[in-house]
Amino acid sequence: MTKNGKPAMTGREKSELLWGWLFILPTVIGLIILNIIPIIQTIYQSFFKTGDFRKGNIFVGIENYSKVFGDAEVWQSLINTLKYAIVEVPFSIVIALVLAVLLNRKMKGRSVYRTIIFLPMVAAPAAVAMVWRWLFNSDFGLINNVFHVHVKWVSDPKIAVFAVAVIGVWSILGYNMVLFLSGLQEIPGDYYEAAQIDGATGIKSFFHITIPLLSPTIFFVLVTRVIGALQVFDLMYMVMDKSNPALDKTQSLVYLFYKYAFINKNMGYGATIVVLLLVITMIVTVFQMIGQKKWVFYN
Amino acid sequence: MDSMERNRKIVTVVIHVVLILVSITMLIPFIWMILTAFKSVTEATSVDPFVILPTVWRKDSFTAVMQNMNFLVLYKNTLLLIFFRVVCAVLTATMAGYAFGRLHFKGRDACFSLVLFQMMVPAQIFIIPQYLMISKAGMLNTIFALVFPGMVTAFGTFLLRQGYMGLPNDLEEAARLDGCNIGQTFLHIMAPLTRSSMVALGIFTAVFAFKDLMWPMIVNTDKDMLVLSSALAKMQGQYVSKFPELMAASLIACIPMIVIYVIFQKQFIEGIATSGGKL
Numbered sequence: 001m002t003k004n005g006k007p008a009m010t011g012r013e014k015s016e017l018l019w020g021w022l023f024i025l026p027t028v029i030g031l032i033i034l035n036i037i038p039i040i041q042t043i044y045q046s047f048f049k050t051g052d053f054r055k056g057n058i059f060v061g062i063e064n065y066s067k068v069f070g071d072a073e074v075w076q077s078l079i080n081t082l083k084y085a086i087v088e089v090p091f092s093i094v095i096a097l098v099l100a101v102l103l104n105r106k107m108k109g110r111s112v113y114r115t116i117i118f119l120p121m122v123a124a125p126a127a128v129a130m131v132w133r134w135l136f137n138s139d140f141g142l143i144n145n146v147f148h149v150h151v152k153w154v155s156d157p158k159i160a161v162f163a164v165a166v167i168g169v170w171s172i173l174g175y176n177m178v179l180f181l182s183g184l185q186e187i188p189g190d191y192y193e194a195a196q197i198d199g200a201t202g203i204k205s206f207f208h209i210t211i212p213l214l215s216p217t218i219f220f221v222l223v224t225r226v227i228g229a230l231q232v233f234d235l236m237y238m239v240m241d242k243s244n245p246a247l248d249k250t251q252s253l254v255y256l257f258y259k260y261a262f263i264n265k266n267m268g269y270g271a272t273i274v275v276l277l278l279v280i281t282m283i284v285t286v287f288q289m290i291g292q293k294k295w296v297f298y299n
Numbered sequence: 300m301d302s303m304e305r306n307r308k309i310v311t312v313v314i315h316v317v318l319i320l321v322s323i324t325m326l327i328p329f330i331w332m333i334l335t336a337f338k339s340v341t342e343a344t345s346v347d348p349f350v351i352l353p354t355v356w357r358k359d360s361f362t363a364v365m366q367n368m369n370f371l372v373l374y375k376n377t378l379l380l381i382f383f384r385v386v387c388a389v390l391t392a393t394m395a396g397y398a399f400g401r402l403h404f405k406g407r408d409a410c411f412s413l414v415l416f417q418m419m420v421p422a423q424i425f426i427i428p429q430y431l432m433i434s435k436a437g438m439l440n441t442i443f444a445l446v447f448p449g450m451v452t453a454f455g456t457f458l459l460r461q462g463y464m465g466l467p468n469d470l471e472e473a474a475r476l477d478g479c480n481i482g483q484t485f486l487h488i489m490a491p492l493t494r495s496s497m498v499a500l501g502i503f504t505a506v507f508a509f510k511d512l513m514w515p516m517i518v519n520t521d522k523d524m525l526v527l528s529s530a531l532a533k534m535q536g537q538y539v540s541k542f543p544e545l546m547a548a549s550l551i552a553c554i555p556m557i558v559i560y561v562i563f564q565k566q567f568i569e570g571i572a573t574s575g576g577k578l
Contacts, residue, residue: 016402019481023398028392028410030451035417038428045427099321102314109315116322119329121571122560125510125530127549131332134542142331145349170325178572202310222517224575231421234512238532254423262517267427274424281421 004291045271056269064272073248074256074273078280080161081252085229087165088172093221094168096176101210103177104184114181118174125171129238154239160246167235172228183217184210197228215296223288227281233258253277308515336360336547341543360547369523370551375520377509377526377557379442384449384508385501392500393453393493396459401471411460417453423513430517445526446516449508455500458574462496463489495573502570509556527552 009017020186046064068074099117103110120128135142136153144150153163187210187297195205233254240247240255251259253273261270335343337360338353359502364370398404405570433444474484480565515529525533533550538544560567 007341013404015481017404020398020402020404020407020483023394024407024410025455025484027395027451027456028413030391031413031417031453033432034429034448034451035420035425035453036413038425039420039429041431042424051520054331066355094480099318102318107311107314109318111564113318113322115561116325118564118568119325119560122506122509122556123329123553124512124531124549124556126535127332127553128328128514130380130531130535130545130549131328133374134546135328135331137542140344140346140542142327145346168502170328174325175571175575178568179575182572233423234510237512238535241536256425258513261427262430267431271427274421274427277421278361279423281419284421 015261033059042271043275045268046275047223048268050265050267052267055154059115060268064268067269068272068276074253074276076248077253077256078276079251081232081254083161084165084168084232084252085226087162088229088232089170089222089225091165092169092172092176093225095217096173096221097180097214097218099173100177100180100184101206104181114174114178117177120171120173121175125234126238128171129167129235132170133239136163155244155246157246157249159238164232164235164239164250167239168229168232171235172225176225179221180214180217183214187213219288219296223285226284230277230281230284241269253280310372318531318541332546333549335543336550338543340541340543344540357543360541360543361551364534364548364551368534368548372523373525373527373552374555375531376442376445376524377528378514380445380526381505381508383442383446383558385448385504387446388452388455389497389501390502392459393490394485395456395496396461396496397463397489398458399456400463401466401489402481406449410484414453416454418457426514426517429514433518440521440524442520442524445515447518447522448514449504452500452504455504458500459493459496482483497569498566499574502567503574506556506567506571 039070047059047061049060049064051087052056063294094272103113133154138144138150138152138155140241141153143153151159154160191213192205195209200208236252236255237258240250244250257273257277258271260266260273266279334351334353337356337358338350339357339359342350342353395414399407399414429448433439433447438444438447470488470492471484474488479487510528511526511534512528515526516532519525519529531548534548535545
């Protein structure tokens, strides 16, 4: 026993303490510098206005927040982001799930299909957005000329955000599918055999076996996709020019953040917008935690 | 049993038809990128008749963009960004993952909650202060600036910790009885066993470093310090209607990653699936 009454550390405990801290130190220092301090600074910054003519930061209290809540542009961008998510998330999940079920068998060409469907994941979003913008081009684009229509896919304020969401679905489909495929491989084959003996057809066993047993994976993909969709930026930035008439009805929250913080150089207002994003993400996470208890089936 | 056999064949054919249609849809943007890149501007913007295949396969757009953009420099910067991010991520996560997953010591759980916290927060919230740090240090337009936010990885630490937690206890015990200290056990026994997690993390980090757009655009604006994605973004603003040149540049930017992916597709898909699935 040591003087203060605690049992003395054994040699093993001492060495675990020493090595443990040695191993985590780079990561912990990195996280503090790169993440913990920045998050505090961002929240701090959201109470300041970046001064003109290098006057430095001016404390404005909650002015940024009251401005954000009254700012139609911010609310519109939030609606745009939600519109994007409402298309991108369900479509990318349902299509990917069907494809994963179709591919989850021994068949010719399985790895070729998988490789092709996953391909957009390794392409730079900047390039992806550029080629889609070209496909969507209202005068010379492939889509309008093949279907003989004249739709302004990315410059009509009513539909541009959905057109961008289509690019989002196309880009993320393969990723979701691969996650579902690895989830499917963990479902034991006997479940399906038993169902077949009981006379269940493919579609019945899809709804009664696949969906319930895959629900942890589906839930996980849903959570990550919703959070990812709320942060959409690359596609918006590349597809929507500053002069695009649909910009107001399409730009996402993170696009607006980028615009305020790094183009208009009003970092305080940018910080406020990104704090709003943080709050929304947290709310979504809490809702999903509650929802999880209701319908996820853990074995 | 003939009818069942026939049914199964019909199902197989239907599945193939669906998958082929989906595959074509996935490939059309890439094919259109290639076809447009080899056309002249007149051909690309011809509507009546609408031209699918280039009548002559021209390389003019490629030579033009290669004259205007220094792709060697862009490749080099992108490669350095990927290289340093992968090395930093794998190195720090392998060490921290071991300590979080296999050792018991005071302060461990508090520190691990930092890791979990970072993973729950949207990454954009860190960007303004990270930018100000780089800017105040006079490090804008450097390779270090590109690598900076990815020097450590909460996600990778979490992934590697999972990897270590899946390993059996007896190996570690045996090493300890043989007189190895914790450092030696880690280096010679445990770390090599998580090689598959390391590869998964490396591929994941590389792909997302390659795809990153906002950060490189913010910190590196000098022509010689751009990466492929930020250079494409900058180019789009300048080449408004030169579609073949835009497509040629996109193609040059994407080809290396696609070729590597096709060669190592199994490792890529498994790496991203295992790391993505554990996020």
